[in-house]
Structures are given as C-alpha cells and as structure tokens.
Amino acid sequence: MRDAFDRGSKWLIGHHGDSLLRLGGAAGIRSWRALQAEVVHPRKLPDGLLEVYFEDRTDPDLFLVEVATYADQRIRKQLVRDIGLLLIDRQVLPEVLTLVLCPRGNVQVGEKEELRSRLGWTGAQFSWQVVELWKIPAEQLLAAGDVGLIPWVPLTQFPEPPEVVLRQCRQRIEEQAPVEEQANLLALSQVMTRLRYNDPGLLVLFGGRETMIESPLIQELMAEGEAKGEAKGEAKGRCQGMQKALLRMVEVRFGSVPSEVANHIQAIGDEQKLLDLLTQTFLCPDLEAFQNKLSS
Known part of the structure; x- marks a missing residue:
C-alpha cells in the first residue's frame, strides 16, 4: 500500500512485526524493533522497516515489510523502488516480505522482478517472500x-x-x-x-461500533486530521483536516477509496456534515451504504 497507508497494518507491523516475520518463515528471532523509515523520499515509505536480531548472529538483519490489501502486479514495481531507496539510504540489501490480504481474480503479485536497460548492457533481478493470506490455514495461526x-x-x-x-x-x-x-x-x-x-x-x-470507537488507534486516526486543521486556525483548515480524517476512516472501514467518493468528500465545506459522515463510517455496514449517506 503506497498512496494511502492502512494505519491498522502499520500498527500491527510496529507492535507485532516479529509475528509477521514468523508467518513468512523466519525462525530463531531473538529480538527486534521497528525502525523509523526515514529514507530519501519520505512520501514513499515502506509499510514497515524492522531491525531483527537472530539467535545465531550478533549483527542485525534489516527486513522491509509491505502489506497489500489486494493482489496487484504493480506491487512488484513498488518493492523494487523500496529496495532501491534502502540501498541508497542504508547501503544494505534488505530481506523483503510482502503480505497480500485478499485475492483479486487470477492476479498474482509474483516473487521476483527483472530489470534490463534498453541496450541490454545492464540488468538486475530482485526477489522476495510473498505470503498470500487466504491460502494460509487459520489453524496454523491459531496454533502459533x-x-x-x-x-x-x-x-x-x-x-x-x-x-x-x-x-x-x-x-x-x-x-x-x-x-x-x-x-x-x-x-x-x-x-x-x-x-x-x-x-x-x-x-x-x-x-461492533463500540469497539471501533474505544480503540485508541481509531481515535488517533480520527483526531489527527482535525488537529491538523485546527492548527491552521481557520474554518477552511479544519474542514481540510476533517476531510483527511474521513478519507482515512473510509479506507480503514471499507478498503480502497473510489475516486468519486474521495472527490465528493473533498468538496464538502460543512464541518457538521463531515462530522456526521465520520460517524456514518462506524454505522454503515458497507461502502454502498456509506455512499448513499454521502449523497443524501
């Protein structure tokens, strides 16, 4: 996920990153910590960057973790870019894990990407570990x-x-x-x-709704946009902040945000309307129901 991060996945990586690495096949993890992914292009950060110490080694290994909601062949390009940024920033080739949450037809992410220059003088091949979650038995995770x-x-x-x-x-x-x-x-x-x-x-x-409202993570997500808007000290700024918070909540609750929904939200200049729509992200069972509220 690149254009709109899934905050929930990032929280899980930051708090339980070792769990994901074990799901990918890593064994013998002694300790680990999430790193601040401050690389060359801060708007193009990987979902997670972990420093991991294994039981049989004194030096840490660097793991790059990407979580994709749906299988998409464009993810390979994203991974190559992330690997390249880390090579520039840290002079280290990281271990890479891609977790794909849901299938999309017959589309597969693929476990490698090969690059060739136009004249063929230069070439490179990158590979990584892919875990397709829908193929993993639930009992495997429960038994862990x-x-x-x-x-x-x-x-x-x-x-x-x-x-x-x-x-x-x-x-x-x-x-x-x-x-x-x-x-x-x-x-x-x-x-x-x-x-x-x-x-x-x-x-x-x-x-249900009560748990979503009580979650500190969800509360933070809702408050973040409002706080940014309030810091500008004007109604327009508050609306822009609330629009951002609403877009993130729509993504968290319903998955990717269709462009027509994003455009509609960004055109709303009424703070009360935006606040009401934030509440509707908890009440609506699906994206279609939310779109009906958005248009009403």
Missing part, C-alpha cells in the same frame, strides 16, 4: 499461540462457519493480549473481517 497474528485470521482459510473462528479470535485476544492492546486488536480484527465479509453481524463478534 501468538496474539499478534490473530487480527489476520479472518482472512485465512478455514472450513468452519466464520462465526466459529471469529469467536475463537476474540477469545484469544481477551485472554492473551495485554490490556492496553486489546481494544486495538479487536478493532483491527473487525477491519480485517470487513474486508472479507459483508455481514454486520460478524462485526458484532468483535464488539
């Missing part, structure tokens, strides 16, 4: 005993009715997660569930 993997479970493969698996997810979060992380993990599990199922009843299993 790692609460950082639980929000991804709704997008995995399982034969049981979704209610059965999602109840297990909530139970694991309530029993295993630190108290200060439970609201965020429940909210993010709800976001992931919404990517796969158009069923408001399933969202209730994670607390």
Whole structure:
C-alpha cells in the first residue's frame, strides 16, 4: 500500500512485526524493533522497516515489510523502488516480505522482478517472500499461540462457519493480549473481517461500533486530521483536516477509496456534515451504504 497507508497494518507491523516475520518463515528471532523509515523520499515509505536480531548472529538483519490489501502486479514495481531507496539510504540489501490480504481474480503479485536497460548492457533481478493470506490455514495461526497474528485470521482459510473462528479470535485476544492492546486488536480484527465479509453481524463478534470507537488507534486516526486543521486556525483548515480524517476512516472501514467518493468528500465545506459522515463510517455496514449517506 503506497498512496494511502492502512494505519491498522502499520500498527500491527510496529507492535507485532516479529509475528509477521514468523508467518513468512523466519525462525530463531531473538529480538527486534521497528525502525523509523526515514529514507530519501519520505512520501514513499515502506509499510514497515524492522531491525531483527537472530539467535545465531550478533549483527542485525534489516527486513522491509509491505502489506497489500489486494493482489496487484504493480506491487512488484513498488518493492523494487523500496529496495532501491534502502540501498541508497542504508547501503544494505534488505530481506523483503510482502503480505497480500485478499485475492483479486487470477492476479498474482509474483516473487521476483527483472530489470534490463534498453541496450541490454545492464540488468538486475530482485526477489522476495510473498505470503498470500487466504491460502494460509487459520489453524496454523491459531496454533502459533501468538496474539499478534490473530487480527489476520479472518482472512485465512478455514472450513468452519466464520462465526466459529471469529469467536475463537476474540477469545484469544481477551485472554492473551495485554490490556492496553486489546481494544486495538479487536478493532483491527473487525477491519480485517470487513474486508472479507459483508455481514454486520460478524462485526458484532468483535464488539461492533463500540469497539471501533474505544480503540485508541481509531481515535488517533480520527483526531489527527482535525488537529491538523485546527492548527491552521481557520474554518477552511479544519474542514481540510476533517476531510483527511474521513478519507482515512473510509479506507480503514471499507478498503480502497473510489475516486468519486474521495472527490465528493473533498468538496464538502460543512464541518457538521463531515462530522456526521465520520460517524456514518462506524454505522454503515458497507461502502454502498456509506455512499448513499454521502449523497443524501
């Protein structure tokens, strides 16, 4: 994800990055920390940059993590760019993990990209690890005993009715997660569930609207845009900040934001209307319902 970051995925990378690396096949992790991805082009940062120490090594390894909502062949170009930026900035070739959440027809991300100059004098090949979440058995994540993997479970493969698996997810979060992380993990599990199922009843299993509102992560997301607008000290600035917050909430709740929806939101200059629409992102079961509210 590049043009509009999924804040939930970035939070999971920052707080449970080792969980994702184990999902990708990394073993023997001794310790790790998320790095500030301050590279040459700050508007084109990777989703996650992790410094990892393994049990059999004294020097750390650098891992670049990208999370894509849907399979898209353009991701390969993004990965090549990210690798190139890190080579310039840190003089290190990172290990790369791409987590793809949902399928899109027969499209595949692919595990490598080859570049050739026009005359063929110069060439390069990049490769990386790809995890397609819908192909991973849910029991594998549940059996890992790692609460950082639980929000991804709704997008995995399982034969049981979704209610059965999602109840297990909530139970694991309530029993295993630190108290200060439970609201965020429940909210993010709800976001992931919404990517796969158009069923408001399933969202209730994670607390529904109340959980979303109580999540510090979601509160931060909503407040961020308003704060930026208020700092400008004018109504126009506040509206611009609220527009940004609303666009991010639409992305978190419903996935990618269609251009017509983004254009409509950016044209709204009424603060109360924007505030009402922020509330509707919690109340509407799907993007179509939100679009109806947007047009009303």
